[in-house]
Amino acid sequence: MRIATWNVNSLTARLGRVEEWIRYARPDVLCLQETKQADAAFPHGAFAALGYETAHHGDGRWNGVAIISRVGIDNVATGLGSADDDQGTRVIAADCGGVRILSVYVPNGRALDDPHYPAKLAWLARLRELLDETSDPSQPLAVCGDFNVAPEDRDVWDLSQFEGMTHVSQPERAALADLESWGLVDAFRRRYPDDDKLFSWWDYRGGSFHRHRGMRIDLILVTEVLAGNTSYALIDRQARKGEKPSDHTPVFIDTSID
């Protein structure tokens, strides 16, 4: 079972690239973030033509998350489960092929002294509570998405460039670690324990991609039953090249539930 995640930075602008990627990567489940679409605008038909069912949670201009599956999509749930904590269409969950899948777009946080920064920490804590309330870490589950946190120093191109900035701060990393302590494993890192500076996002500005100036902030966090069965993992840099790329590239794992 191939499980993928991709922040597409507008599905309207990226649909052709997403269709192209699905055709050659053939994921069983693809989680999208930043569709920037209302539910009514989501191109369900384009994915149906490729053999996929879809579920989307978006309100138009900002954020927006989706799950695209060719192994079924049931028990869809949206939001963080309490009225004001979703902060704008950032979570969707569904059962796909025996795995509980969550597609998440963690708030950016903007700056350490911005009110959005503590809100980001609270959002991550609320996500952990949601798992406590709705799921069991002994079961197959994957939290896929743009976490807007680089887990370790080696997940950014140059730590000195991030002094005093979000994505690398201790509280953000602690919030991510607390989420993982529920019973989740960073599947890509488990597969590549010794490799540094493998990135999933590069700024559009300044030729960052070609200068290898990026961050690994797109993660697939899985329960141990999936982690132990993961046979392959890849950050597909090809999708960051060419015409009109997203600033993120897809990450996927191959796993199974026995």
Added chain:
DNA sequence: ATGGTGGCCCGGCCA
């Protein structure tokens, strides 16, 4: 060059 690039959608916000 006190910015940069790209997406939203048309002046400014957001990443």
